[in-house]
Amino acid sequence: MSLDSVLLIGGAGFLGLHLIQQFHDVSPGPKIHVFDLRPLPEVLPKCFTFTADDVVFHQGDITSPADVLRAIEASKCDVIVHSASPVHGQRQEIYEKVNVEGTRNVLQVAQKAGVKALVYTSSAGVIFNGQNIENADENWPIPEVPMDGYNKTKAEAEEMVLKANSFKDGFLTVALRPAGIFGPGDRQLVPGLRQVAAMGQSKFQIGDNNNLFDWTYAGNVADAHVLAAQQILDPAKQHKIGGEVFFVTNDAPTYFWTLARAVWKQDGHIEKFNIVLQRPAAIAASYLSVFFSKLLKKEPGLTPFRVKVVCAVRYHNITKAKTVLGYYPRVSIEEGITKTLEWMDEGKK
Numbered sequence: 001m002s003l004d005s006v007l008l009i010g011g012a013g014f015l016g017l018h019l020i021q022q023f024h025d026v027s028p029g030p031k032i033h034v035f036d037l038r039p040l041p042e043v044l045p046k047c048f049t050f051t052a053d054d055v056v057f058h059q060g061d062i063t064s065p066a067d068v069l070r071a072i073e074a075s076k077c078d079v080i081v082h083s084a085s086p087v088h089g090q091r092q093e094i095y096e097k098v099n100v101e102g103t104r105n106v107l108q109v110a111q112k113a114g115v116k117a118l119v120y121t122s123s124a125g126v127i128f129n130g131q132n133i134e135n136a137d138e139n140w141p142i143p144e145v146p147m148d149g150y151n152k153t154k155a156e157a158e159e160m161v162l163k164a165n166s167f168k169d170g171f172l173t174v175a176l177r178p179a180g181i182f183g184p185g186d187r188q189l190v191p192g193l194r195q196v197a198a199m200g201q202s203k204f205q206i207g208d209n210n211n212l213f214d215w216t217y218a219g220n221v222a223d224a225h226v227l228a229a230q231q232i233l234d235p236a237k238q239h240k241i242g243g244e245v246f247f248v249t250n251d252a253p254t255y256f257w258t259l260a261r262a263v264w265k266q267d268g269h270i271e272k273f274n275i276v277l278q279r280p281a282a283i284a285a286s287y288l289s290v291f292f293s294k295l296l297k298k299e300p301g302l303t304p305f306r307v308k309v310v311c312a313v314r315y316h317n318i319t320k321a322k323t324v325l326g327y328y329p330r331v332s333i334e335e336g337i338t339k340t341l342e343w344m345d346e347g348k349k
Contacts, residue, residue, distance in 0.1 A: 001116075001233040005031040007077035009062060009106060010084025011055075012036035014185040015121065015218055017048060019081060022222035024050040026230075033075035035060055035068070036084070045184040045343045062102035068109045079229045080110055082161075083121035085154070087188060092149040099153035100160075107164045110171070117172040117232045117242075118161065119225055124179035124214065124247060124316055126155040132211075132313035138245050138320055148305060158245070165243035172242035174228050176221070179249045179316055183218030183336055184343035191344065193260050197269040205257055205274045206282045207311035212253040214315045217336035220329040224248040227325040237324075246321040250329045250336075253315035262337055279311045 006023055010016050011034030023032050032050075034040065035058045044050075058074060060067025062084050072080070084102060086094050103120070110118055127136060128151065129143040146152035158175045165173040182189040196202055224246070231237045264270070277285065286302045293300035321327040331339070 001078075001235070003030045003078050003230050003233055005033065005075050005077045006229060007033045007035055007071060007075045007080045009035045009068075009080060009082045010121075011081075012038050012040045012057075013083065014183075014187065015083045015181060015221060017041075017044070017185050018183065018218040018222040019083060019225055020050055020055060021048050022219065022226045023229075024054055026226060030078070031056070031075070033058060033071065033077060035062075035071040037061060046346060047184050047339055047343060063097060063105050065105055065109050068106055069113060072110065072113045072115060078116050078233060080106065080115055080118045081121075081225055081229055082106055082118060083225070085121065086150075088148075088150055090150075095149050095153040099150075099157045103157040103160055107160060107173075111164065111169070116170065117174075117229070118164075119228045119232065120158065120161040120173065120175045121221075121225070122158040122161075122175040122177045122245065123151060123154045124177045124249070124314075125151040126158060126177065128312070128314060130308040130312065133315070134212075134313055135315060135317045136247070137317040138247060147308075162243050162245065167239070167242060172232050172238055174232055174241050174243070175245045176224055176228060177245060177247045177316075178216050178221040178224075179247065179314070180213065180215040181218050181221055182215060183340055185218070186340060190263055190337070190340045193263045194267065194344065196260075197264050197267060202260075202264050202269050203271045203273065203275055205276045206307060207256065207279050208276065209255050209257045211256050211311060211313040212315045213256040213259075213313070214249040214253050215259055215333055215336075216249045217329065217331040217333065217339075219331050219336075220250060221248055223330060224321060224325060224327045227327055231325060240324050244320075244324075246325060246327075247316040247318050248321055248327065249316055249318050250333050251318050251322075252329070252333055254333065256310055259333065259337070262334065263341070266337060266341055279307065282307045282311070
């Protein structure tokens, strides 16, 4: 069964733009429809070759049954790719509304409307609650106590998606768990690292940098979604994909601060020495940071959450994605950093 039409929910966002590009590159490709609360950017990064004419846009609210149904009926989509999610740092009620209520609404409407399949963008963070994660595969348990509100709601949404899978009813679902996404359009990771260097803080290091960490270029994450969307419709493969989860990474774990220094090096920031704040001292300092930030009514620069993330071992085994989906990371971390910095520099010219 061919993929003739795809509906990208959250397609105007960071990962969404990469999803448009990768579906656009498929030959012959599906008709691409985007559903989002906000329109596509008027000016796209130069790394994207698609145009607004290649996409049919549907504006609406993910929690509105009428809005979602209107987009499904207009697109006549075979598959929905649901990547809509708030970024870290939002209020808990926003996570609940989008990740939980929104996903529940999409599932209910899609099932009733006769959509064949749904690909959900989950997160590798659903298995993390501060402990070390070494070579974790899909059998790694989701902790009873989540790391934060974001990952709590992503885990809840993932569970709903997988439970909705039904070979009997002809509605198939799959969840992908990318780790450490970065690339053009990213407003958090690489821009944050650049800001650290601009503030003269690149000499400071939290932790001993002996912790391997997974990063994933956004285009590679999009590739995995395309593969899942295509193959979940294939009768010969769908029983290996429907109701399953897959970790997606660049398959190249690096020491946490290595990526940061690679970014800084490309920008010409090379420190002669590092000031290392070990994890116990950093945890103590983070609680003080939070305390005084509350008194001053400011956003804390250092939090216990950030220290735990920076100091933990977090890398995953993607054998399942490679063997079942045929996924492999086409863009290396180094090339991904270059592409991201080039995008950030576009606005300066």
